[in-house]
Amino acid sequence: MNNIGAADISDAGATGVGRAYATALRRRLGVLGLLGVAVLASLIADIAVGPAAISPPALMHALFSPAAAPPETVLILWQIRLPYALMAACVGGALGLAGAEMQTVLANPLASPFTLGTSAAGAFGASLAIVLDWHVGGVPQTWLVAGCAFVFAVIGVVVLDLLTRLRPADTGTVILCGVALVFCFQALVSLMQFVASEDTLQDLVFWTLGSLNRATWPAIALLGAALACVVPFSLRAAWGLTVLRMGEERAASLGVDVPRLRRAALLRICLLSALAVAFVGIIGFIGLVAPHIARRLVGEDHRFYLPASLLGGAFILSTAALVARVLVPGVVVPTGIVTALVGIPFFLAIILRRQVLS
Amino acid sequence: MNAPASDTGLMAQNLFVSHGRRMVLHGVTVGPFGPGTLNAVLGPNGSGKSTLLRAMSGLVPLRGAVTLDGQDLGRLRLPARSQRCLYLPQSLPEPMQITVIEAMMAARHVMPAPVRQQAAPSPPAALPDGRGTRVSTIGTAGSTLPGVAADPTGCAGQIARGSLPNGTSSGPEAALAWLEHMGIAHLAMRGLRELSGGQRQLVGLAQALSRRPRALLLDEPLSALDPYYQQRVMDLLAHEARETGLVVVLVLHDLNMALARCHNASVLNDGRIEASGPPETVLTPALLRRVYRIDACLDTGASGQRFLSVRGVAPAPRSMA
Numbered sequence: 001m002n003n004i005g006a007a008d009i010s011d012a013g014a015t016g017v018g019r020a021y022a023t024a025l026r027r028r029l030g031v032l033g034l035l036g037v038a039v040l041a042s043l044i045a046d047i048a049v050g051p052a053a054i055s056p057p058a059l060m061h062a063l064f065s066p067a068a069a070p071p072e073t074v075l076i077l078w079q080i081r082l083p084y085a086l087m088a089a090c091v092g093g094a095l096g097l098a099g100a101e102m103q104t105v106l107a108n109p110l111a112s113p114f115t116l117g118t119s120a121a122g123a124f125g126a127s128l129a130i131v132l133d134w135h136v137g138g139v140p141q142t143w144l145v146a147g148c149a150f151v152f153a154v155i156g157v158v159v160l161d162l163l164t165r166l167r168p169a170d171t172g173t174v175i176l177c178g179v180a181l182v183f184c185f186q187a188l189v190s191l192m193q194f195v196a197s198e199d200t201l202q203d204l205v206f207w208t209l210g211s212l213n214r215a216t217w218p219a220i221a222l223l224g225a226a227l228a229c230v231v232p233f234s235l236r237a238a239w240g241l242t243v244l245r246m247g248e249e250r251a252a253s254l255g256v257d258v259p260r261l262r263r264a265a266l267l268r269i270c271l272l273s274a275l276a277v278a279f280v281g282i283i284g285f286i287g288l289v290a291p292h293i294a295r296r297l298v299g300e301d302h303r304f305y306l307p308a309s310l311l312g313g314a315f316i317l318s319t320a321a322l323v324a325r326v327l328v329p330g331v332v333v334p335t336g337i338v339t340a341l342v343g344i345p346f347f348l349a350i351i352l353r354r355q356v357l358s
Numbered sequence: 359m360n361a362p363a364s365d366t367g368l369m370a371q372n373l374f375v376s377h378g379r380r381m382v383l384h385g386v387t388v389g390p391f392g393p394g395t396l397n398a399v400l401g402p403n404g405s406g407k408s409t410l411l412r413a414m415s416g417l418v419p420l421r422g423a424v425t426l427d428g429q430d431l432g433r434l435r436l437p438a439r440s441q442r443c444l445y446l447p448q449s450l451p452e453p454m455q456i457t458v459i460e461a462m463m464a465a466r467h468v469m470p471a472p473v474r475q476q477a478a479p480s481p482p483a484a485l486p487d488g489r490g491t492r493v494s495t496i497g498t499a500g501s502t503l504p505g506v507a508a509d510p511t512g513c514a515g516q517i518a519r520g521s522l523p524n525g526t527s528s529g530p531e532a533a534l535a536w537l538e539h540m541g542i543a544h545l546a547m548r549g550l551r552e553l554s555g556g557q558r559q560l561v562g563l564a565q566a567l568s569r570r571p572r573a574l575l576l577d578e579p580l581s582a583l584d585p586y587y588q589q590r591v592m593d594l595l596a597h598e599a600r601e602t603g604l605v606v607v608l609v610l611h612d613l614n615m616a617l618a619r620c621h622n623a624s625v626l627n628d629g630r631i632e633a634s635g636p637p638e639t640v641l642t643p644a645l646l647r648r649v650y651r652i653d654a655c656l657d658t659g660a661s662g663q664r665f666l667s668v669r670g671v672a673p674a675p676r677s678m679a
Contacts, residue, residue: 017546021459021530024547239467246451246461246550252417253447254565255440256468299455299549301464 028304031297035311039089042318046085049322051330052076087215088321088335089314090223091280092290094272096313097227097234099287100294100306104241105265106164107248108174110350112287113273116174117181118156119284122277124185125152127192127204142218146278153274156181157266210281210336212321219279226275230268231310237261238302245300283336285343286313292350366427367392368414368443368573368605373422375406375413382409384629385422391573391622393603396595398616398637400609401626402650407609408448410626411575414607415445426573426605444571448578448609450558451565453551458542458561461550462533465565536568541590555582563591567598573605574598580612588612592619613641613666625649638664647672 048056054073062069062077099112106116113119128134129148136144163177193204240261244251252258276283293316294308317335320342324333369389375382383406391397399407413420416431416439424431424443431439451461537543542560550558559582566574574595580588592615598604610616616623616637623637627649633640638656646654646666654668 017459017534017543018530020547021457024457239464242456242460242464243468245454245456246464247447247449249417249447249449250451250562251468252436253415253440253445254465254468254569255437255444257435257437295455299457299460301456301460 028298032307039311039314042315043085043089046318046322047081083215084212086220087212088318091276092286092317093310093314094276095286096290097310098269098272100291100309101265102269103291104245105262106174110175114284114287116160116178117185118153118273119277119282120182120185121156122149122153122274123282124188125149126278127189130200130203131192131196149278150274154270157270209334210283211334212280223275226271234306241302284340286317289343289346369425370414371423373413373420375409375418375420382406382629386631388624391605394599395621397607397622398610398620399624405626406629407626408577411577415575443573444566444569445575446566451562456550457547459530459533459546466568536564540564576608578609
């Protein structure tokens with residue numbers, strides 16, 4: 001994390017303000033620590049709970065000594081539960097971070113990869129690759145689908161950015177353009193479903209429902225690597241994003257290269273949301289809900305807000321994934337359905353609260 | 359043909375700016391505004407004042423030239439340009455969930471300004487009417503400003519006591535020092551969204567001042583402030599100008615404030631400069647009638663200060679029919 005300023009506090013500590021600021025910093029770092037612990041706890045619960053009743057000691061044994069553990073336990077742990085749990089945390093974190101950056105660069109608290117069509121665009125790209133059965137020599141299908149989802153997610157974000165720039169955009173305009181994109185890409189996904197063969201239709205339904213069941217280690221590695229690459233750049237841009245949140249003209253006047261900052265943020269948003277949708281389909285509302293919770297917990301100093309949104313997203317999706325498995329005994333409900341059911345009331349609450357405030 | 363660029367101070371030459379097909383500025387030339395001076399940009403609503411400041415800061419495309427100390431600012435990229443010539447928009451900082459001290463730190467962090475290059479701040483140019491002297495004596499007992507106390511809020515004495523951090527420090531103690539300088543240290547740990555419009559305007563001004571630019575372009579910096587803080591902000595700007603050679607250009611609607619506190623006034627009307635020079639020579643009844651459509655005259659107070667008396671709206675010109 002870039003320059004929290006904790007070292008400087010001692011000098012300012014002589015004053016009450018210095019002490020209050022140091023306390024606020026400690027509190028926020030504490031909140032981040034608690035969120036980290038919560039993510040870890042939900043991850044452990046995700047691994048421990050499942051239809052096959054495996055005791056925690058057996059799981060630990062299979063985790064640390066797979067060669068000596070029963071093969072079926074090793075298979076369940078390493079091929080089902082661990083990928084499922086880790087993918088939930090990675091996708092949640094990616095969508096949480098992407099949502100937080102999106103809300104800042106589009107100056108809109110209702111922005112998220114799901115509500116503004118990025119996820120739908122990515123799903124269309126992925127379904128295009130599946131239905132047309134594209135192959136590029138030597139490239140595995142998983143990566144090709146992810147690449148195609150990425151390209152269309154970029155197109156979705158760029159189109160949204162252009163639409164909102166054609167006319168001076170207020171909050172409503174951005175949302176309406178995003179809703180238009182959602183409908184447009186959902187119609188295209190439906191078209192793909194219509195022309196798809198029976199074999200590929202099942203794959204396509206997967207995109208629209210959003211499910212963690214197909215998590216694989218290469219996909220987790222790719223998403224994890226993307227997160228590891230993006231997070232340092234996000235944190236490096238934290239000050240600029242904080243100033244941008246104060247107003248675009250103010251940021252520009254204070255020397256922030258706004259177009260460059262915005263382009264870089266949109267690229268990060270594309271990368272994270274496109275990879276997330278490419279591997280697990282459309283998971284709604286995480287990118288919307290996590291930033292709002294992070295804002296409540298640590299405020300909008302992006303040094304804290306971005307990591308809190310990432311951890312919050314990871315925690316919410318991890319918990320939702322757990323709920324999706326225990327909701328109906330013996331059946332794993334697609335996680336996208338669970339997040340949507342929880343997210344829609346939250347979405348309405350934000351809109352109603354904004355109307356009351358205005 | 360353009361006049362030669364001034365070696366000191368800020369100057370805009372022959373600026374043309376359009377919004378779409380509508381021309382907003384028609385060949386505007388202002389300045390040179392010398393180091394340490396306060397310069398008002400006046401004019402009715404929609405006359406192009408904000409556009410002039412935004413053009414000078416490089417935020418809108420323009421035809422023409424803006425120079426600072428002889429350097430063509432158009433050759434600099436926007437971040438580097440803002441380091442020398444900083445514009446403060448009229449809009450207030452968004453009421454976001456961030457404390458004031460963090461807002462200050464963020465403003466100083468996005469581009470740490472280097473320590474001023476000039477070895478010693480230039481004093482304000484001595485004007486024929488002694489205005490330069492007036493500014494330099496602000497905060498002392500004997501003000502040379504007729505009828506107006508040099509430091510009505512007692513702010514300058516407070517300013518002199520504290521030493522301000524240079525432009526490179528972006529830690530909390532530097533942010534706090536600037537808040538103390540502005541007299542709003544008590545707001546340091548308050549959230550921006552809890553503040554009133556006036557308080558947010560003060561925070562925005564503190565952000566701009568803390569960057570220590572060479573020239574500061576302020577778009578209606580007093581619009582949301584009560585009379586106390588209006589005077590206090592003007593004291594601060596005068597102090598900064600005097601101490602550091604800062605060039606201040608500010609859009610004002612309060613003509614008496616311009617008359618009492620500024621060295622120069624440039625009056626814009628319909629995208630053109632109507633008049634420019636010392637405020638008491640510029641703000642003539644004829645100009646006020648023509649530009650603002652008000653019936654007003656310059657009066658002299660009991661202690662010799664000059665002020666504008668507005669009698670009302672000027673009668674509409676007779677129809678030529």
